Amino acid sequence: MRRRNFIAGSGALTLGSLLPVGLNSKNPLPSQEVISEIYELRKYTLTSGGRLPFDQYWHAVTVPALTRNGARCVGVFEELTPSDPAIMYVLVVYPSWNEYLQLSDKISSDGTFMELKQFWDDIRPQDKPFDRYDTWILEAFSGFQQLLQYDITEDRIFEMRTYEGHNEDAVRRKVGMFNNEEIDIFRKTGLHPVFFSKMVAGPQMPALTYMLKFKDMAERDANWKVFVDSLEWNDIKDKPEYADTVSKIIQVFLKPTNYSQI
Numbered sequence: 248m249r250r251r252n253f254i255a256g257s258g259a260l261t262l263g264s265l266l267p268v269g270l271n272s273k274n275p276l277p278s279q280e281v282i283s284e285i286y287e288l289r290k291y292t293l294t295s296g297g298r299l300p301f302d303q304y305w306h307a308v309t310v311p312a313l314t315r316n317g318a319r320c321v322g323v324f325e326e327l328t329p330s331d332p333a334i335m336y337v338l339v340v341y342p343s344w345n346e347y348l349q350l351s352d353k354i355s356s357d358g359t360f361m362e363l364k365q366f367w368d369d370i371r372p373q374d375k376p377f378d379r380y381d382t383w384i385l386e387a388f389s390g391f392q393q394l395l396q397y398d399i400t401e402d403r404i405f406e407m408r409t410y411e412g413h414n415e416d417a418v419r420r421k422v423g424m425f426n427n428e429e430i431d432i433f434r435k436t437g438l439h440p441v442f443f444s445k446m447v448a449g450p451q452m453p454a455l456t457y458m459l460k461f462k463d464m465a466e467r468d469a470n471w472k473v474f475v476d477s478l479e480w481n482d483i484k485d486k487p488e489y490a491d492t493v494s495k496i497i498q499v500f501l502k503p504t505n506y507s508q509i
Contacts, residue, residue, distance in 0.1 A: 283387035284319070284394060285347045286444055288456070289337040290381045297376030298333060304367045304376075305337065306506040312360035313339055314508070316353040317346040320396060322509030327404055327464075327500035332378070336407075336501060338458075338509060340394050340442075383449030385456055387442060390426030394442040396509055397460050404461055404502050405441065411454045411495040418445065418453040421492035424483070425457075432479045433459070437470035441509065451497070464500075 293301060310321045322338040341347040354360055370376065387393065397403060412418035422445055433440055441458035461467040474480055483489070503509065 283343075283389060283392045284442075285341040285344055286383075286385040286387070286394070286442065287337075287339040287341070287347070288383040288385060288449075289339075291335045291337070291377045292379055293333040293335060293377050294375060295332065296374070298335075300367065300370065300376040301335060302504065302506075304364065306504070308360065308363040308367070310506060310508070312354055312357055312363075313350070316357060316360075317341065317350045320394070320508040323504045323507045324405065324501035324509075325504060327502050336499075340509075381450055383456065384447040385442075385444035385449075386447050387444050388422060388426055388430075391430055391440065391443040394509070395440060395460075397439070397441075399503070399508065402462055404463060404467070404500060405458050406461065406467060407456065407458045407499045407501060409446075409451060409454050409456045409497040410493045411451055411497070412492060413494045415453045417492045417494070418455055420489060422455055424489045424492065425455075428483050429480075432474065432477060432483075435479070436474040436477055437466070438474055 291301065305321075305323050310323070313321050319340045319342050321340070322336075324336040324338070326334055341350070410418070410421060412421060425443055430440060430443065439460040441460050443457040444455065446452050446454045446456060459467075461470070
């Protein structure tokens, strides 16, 4: 995979029929019709010696190239409690489907990127920095269209949660619950939102994914208790229209690398 190696295989070049009808790199939507950001989330399972080349590739080569060619920002995270083997997460934020679809062509034509990533392309199979990675394509909620970036000089941790539903309608109703009521309660109770998204493609569908920011786990635990005990949450949680919307919750606690833009 010598060219287009960032998105090829999991992103714009293979999304195909999952995109809205008529939308592709040759026929993008007019920009005024695009209202929600697009996120590409990657989960890398590293090899025992993979962290150093992984950081070199993302810090010095790929994060600058992505932001230079249309991505709004890139977050790179490690687990708060490390796994063995180590797992890393990358979140690329695109302003719209247009930028997402156009980026692979742009980055393939970026001479600086193509030159700097040569060391990554030349890594031998026995020295590979990661085994595999999973990819999710996410579209921001209509009620929370843009990712919030917080002060990257401050201490922070992130909680990323995926809610699986037993069918598409269950996820649709949970998205509606967030858009219409729950996000506002999050804000009021100190659950600091980063992004909210519905899953367009990837493992664990149908599902939605969102991320919250906290100073530390103590703040996280205290503020979740405020949320759970709040009158507003207790007023809405048992509404019939929101019944049976979540069948499984997957949560991951993350901390940013020193070069993360989120």
